[in-house]
Structure formats: structure tokens, C-alpha cells
Amino acid sequence: MRDLTTEGLLDAVRAWVEIESPTNDAAGVNRVADHAEGLLRGIGAAIERTPGRDGYGDILIGRVQGTEDGPGLLLLGHMDTVHQRGTFGFRAEGERAYGPGIYDMKGGNAMAVAALQHLHAQGRRPRLPVSVMMIPDEEVGSPSSRAAIEAEALRHRAALVVEPSGEGGKFTVARHGIARWHIRTIGRPAHAGAYHAEGRSAVREMAHHILALEALTDHPRNFFVNIGIVQGGTHENMVPAECNAICYALVPTAAEEAELRAAVQALPRHDADVRTEVSPGLGRPPFVKTPAIQALYDHAAMLAAECGLPSAGERVAGGGSDGNFTGALGVPTLDGLGVIGGGPHTREEYVELRCLLPRTRMLARLFETLGAGVAGL
Structure with missing residues (x-):
């Protein structure tokens, strides 16, 4: 994706959304993994795929080289949704696009991969290595993948989570x-x-x-x-x-x-x-904002403003994500870097088209700039 456009990014989001993948449909989740794997292989990522267990889909990791060696960035997304097959389909109306999982969180996945594709197409690379980790069972608490998430997190300098932005565009610095x-x-x-x-x-x-x-x-x-x-x-x-x-x-x-x-x-x-x-039962540990997370937020907010869509601020989120696991380990974690929209877990789940281009540009800039001496890393 050499040139980033709203139309091109919407097509990319649609490709993710139209592969239906309720958590309990391992085959559907694995079709999303196939799609993501193809995109990541296209930019030279080294692929690691762990077969699913306990009825869940596979865990997918695509490792993208940086210009510098050493511990890099963990980019977290999940491939499953809460919507059963046939619940509703993709549609674009006015300034919004709707579809199962488009907000939570296939839109964020699509933007993050598109940002890496954009760098690759222009002959640029992330500063630090980026591990794109796609999870099959987040919507039910990540029972089959938590241990893998935590193990990966401890190998990285920081974690970036492309769950949706909250409250009109706020980044998430802590979660209950x-x-x-x-x-x-x-x-x-x-x-x-x-x-x-x-x-x-x-x-x-x-x-x-x-x-x-x-x-x-x-x-x-x-x-x-x-x-x-x-x-x-x-x-x-x-x-x-x-x-x-x-x-x-x-x-x-x-x-x-x-x-x-x-x-x-x-x-x-x-x-x-x-x-x-x-x-x-299954749970998620809380993670609180630390000085390292504040530094990540400040850097991302600066880049968001430069890219034309400033952050609406920072928030402590009540809902859980896989960022709970990384943040609770003390790994600097910035969450909520995905789309702006609403209606999660409903048939009116949507993204605002205005966010696709500037947020993807921001993600590309995060990949290019985060490294030693920046944002406390």
C-alpha cells in the first residue's frame, strides 16, 4: 500500500470484516489468520503459527525486521468477534462503515498491517523490530493464548494494542x-x-x-x-x-x-x-498508568496531532483487552490505538471513516520513531 487513502484503507478493513470469525468458529478465525498471514508474508515478515487448542483458532505472529536490532515492539490484535455467522454484513453509509467486528477490532488490525505495508512499499522499515501477534480468543478472555501473550510481552520493549479508541478518540493508558x-x-x-x-x-x-x-x-x-x-x-x-x-x-x-x-x-x-x-474463573489483571506509559502516550499524542487527528485525551478503560496481560507484567503498554467509532458487540457496530487515514499514518510514524531514547524506551 504505497499511497494511503481513505478508500484504499476502507477496502482493507472490509477484507478483514467480511471474513466472519466468531470465537467459537475456529475455522472462521483461522481464515482471518490466513488473510493476515498473507499480508504479512507480502512484506517479508517471518511467520510463526501455533495451532489452536481447546476448540479455538490459531495464534499468529508475524515478525517484521527493524532498522535496529534488539527487543522490539509487540503489536497486539485479536481476530475473533462476538457476532455469530450471518448476524449482519458490511455496509458503508455516509461517513460510517458498519460490520461485524469492524470496531472491535478488525478495523484496528487492518490499519496496523496497512501501516507496515505502507512503510515496506516505500522502502522504509520500522525502527525497532515489530512482532504482530493476532489472538484467536480474546472475546472470551484469551484462555488458550494468555500464556503466549505474556511470554511474548516479556521479550519486547513495549506493547501497542490496536483496540478501538474510546470516547471519541482517546488512547487507553490503563485498564481495570x-x-x-x-x-x-x-x-x-x-x-x-x-x-x-x-x-x-x-x-x-x-x-x-x-x-x-x-x-x-x-x-x-x-x-x-x-x-x-x-x-x-x-x-x-x-x-x-x-x-x-x-x-x-x-x-x-x-x-x-x-x-x-x-x-x-x-x-x-x-x-x-x-x-x-x-x-x-477467567479474569484479567488490572494495569495502571506508569511513567513509561505516560511517555508512550505523550509521543503517540504528538504524532496523532501531526497526522491530522489529535488524540481526544487519555482514559482508563473499564473493559478488558489483552493489554491487561502485558501492562500487568510491567511492560509499557499503550492501548486504544485503533479506530474511532462505536456500537461494540451490537448490530450497529461502526467506524468513522475520517479516522482511517490519520490513524494509519500515526501508526506508521510510531513504528518508524519508537526506539532507544524515545518515549522512555
């Missing part, structure tokens, strides 16, 4: 974490009429636990605890012998994560004959 706990109570069944006294209600015990855990919510601290799924009992005329619940929490820092863990593990027994079991 997500904690999940699975809670199970086991009581004793009995006929709810003739032998009610012999039963021990697992649902009633769970009700105590729900009230205790949700009471931890502290909105001023952005610490939210929600019991969103509760399943218990098998018949209205039977004392319920089992109840299961999932606790989902937004944890802004490690302190709230520890507070929730302590509370879950210390849930009191209200009925001596009802047992409670707890186990952690």
Missing part, C-alpha cells in the same frame, strides 16, 4: 481488571411440604453470599461486584440441594482484586449443613 469467581452451595434435598424441616436449602445459603459479595461494590472506587448468573433447584416442591452462581467484578487495582478474593474465600457458613465451594 476483571475477576470472576464460580460459587457453588450444596445442601440437602427434601419434600418442600411433608418433610421441609429435613431439607437444607442451597439457594437460601447462596442468597446470603450474594448479599455479602455485592455489598463490596464501591462506585467511587470503580469497584463493582455483580452476581449475574444464579442457577438453583430442580423443582418448586423440593428444597433445593444445589445452587451455582458466577460473581463478575470490575477491579480497578490489585488491592480490590485481593479484597474480593479474601471475601469470596471467607464466605461464612449460615447453615451448618450447607457446604460452599468456590473456584476462580
Whole structure:
């Protein structure tokens, strides 16, 4: 892509979007990987592809040489979407384009690869080596890829994540974490009429636990605890012998994560004959802004302004991304470098066409300029 134009970039985005790839469709996700692999091979990237496991698609890495050796930049994107096949299709209307995953986050993937293609077509290269890492299962917490992401992150100077910009164009300098706990109570069944006294209600015990855990919510601290799924009992005329619940929490820092863990593990027994079991579920650790992240943001914001679309500022995001894993390791991580748009996870998911050209130019400039002595690296 020698010349960057809005029309050419929209065609590139469309090519990604029209390959439908819900997380649970490994074949579809792998078709996206095939597309990305072809683009990266076209610019001379060395390809590493790890076969998927546990029903998920492959992990794809394309390594692009820089003008300097040594640890480089990790560019993170994900290939999966939340939209099942046939939900809706690509369309462009006015100043927007719509499609499954166009905002979250195929638009950002397309821009990042286009930026590297642009440098290659002009005989230029990134200053540092760039590892383009495409993940197959981010929308469900990256269960099969987290270890690979963390291992890659520790080999790099910094991580750039092309998740969408938030709030009209803000870059993400920190993210709250997500904690999940699975809670199970086991009581004793009995006929709810003739032998009610012999039963021990697992649902009633769970009700105590729900009230205790949700009471931890502290909105001023952005610490939210929600019991969103509760399943218990098998018949209205039977004392319920089992109840299961999932606790989902937004944890802004490690302190709230520890507070929730302590509370879950210390849930009191209200009925001596009802047992409670707890186990952690998939989660994402929080990452906070550091001086190194601030330096990355300042540099990116300067380049964004030079490229014609200034950053709308910085933000702490509530939703998770694979940047949570890299940032929590202490690797300088700048997230939200992708498209401007809205409607994530809906049938009206869209990107604003005005962002495609300046944001792609900014990414190309980031690749060209980031290196030792710049932005704290």
C-alpha cells in the first residue's frame, strides 16, 4: 500500500470484516489468520503459527525486521468477534462503515498491517523490530493464548494494542481488571411440604453470599461486584440441594482484586449443613498508568496531532483487552490505538471513516520513531 487513502484503507478493513470469525468458529478465525498471514508474508515478515487448542483458532505472529536490532515492539490484535455467522454484513453509509467486528477490532488490525505495508512499499522499515501477534480468543478472555501473550510481552520493549479508541478518540493508558469467581452451595434435598424441616436449602445459603459479595461494590472506587448468573433447584416442591452462581467484578487495582478474593474465600457458613465451594474463573489483571506509559502516550499524542487527528485525551478503560496481560507484567503498554467509532458487540457496530487515514499514518510514524531514547524506551 504505497499511497494511503481513505478508500484504499476502507477496502482493507472490509477484507478483514467480511471474513466472519466468531470465537467459537475456529475455522472462521483461522481464515482471518490466513488473510493476515498473507499480508504479512507480502512484506517479508517471518511467520510463526501455533495451532489452536481447546476448540479455538490459531495464534499468529508475524515478525517484521527493524532498522535496529534488539527487543522490539509487540503489536497486539485479536481476530475473533462476538457476532455469530450471518448476524449482519458490511455496509458503508455516509461517513460510517458498519460490520461485524469492524470496531472491535478488525478495523484496528487492518490499519496496523496497512501501516507496515505502507512503510515496506516505500522502502522504509520500522525502527525497532515489530512482532504482530493476532489472538484467536480474546472475546472470551484469551484462555488458550494468555500464556503466549505474556511470554511474548516479556521479550519486547513495549506493547501497542490496536483496540478501538474510546470516547471519541482517546488512547487507553490503563485498564481495570476483571475477576470472576464460580460459587457453588450444596445442601440437602427434601419434600418442600411433608418433610421441609429435613431439607437444607442451597439457594437460601447462596442468597446470603450474594448479599455479602455485592455489598463490596464501591462506585467511587470503580469497584463493582455483580452476581449475574444464579442457577438453583430442580423443582418448586423440593428444597433445593444445589445452587451455582458466577460473581463478575470490575477491579480497578490489585488491592480490590485481593479484597474480593479474601471475601469470596471467607464466605461464612449460615447453615451448618450447607457446604460452599468456590473456584476462580477467567479474569484479567488490572494495569495502571506508569511513567513509561505516560511517555508512550505523550509521543503517540504528538504524532496523532501531526497526522491530522489529535488524540481526544487519555482514559482508563473499564473493559478488558489483552493489554491487561502485558501492562500487568510491567511492560509499557499503550492501548486504544485503533479506530474511532462505536456500537461494540451490537448490530450497529461502526467506524468513522475520517479516522482511517490519520490513524494509519500515526501508526506508521510510531513504528518508524519508537526506539532507544524515545518515549522512555
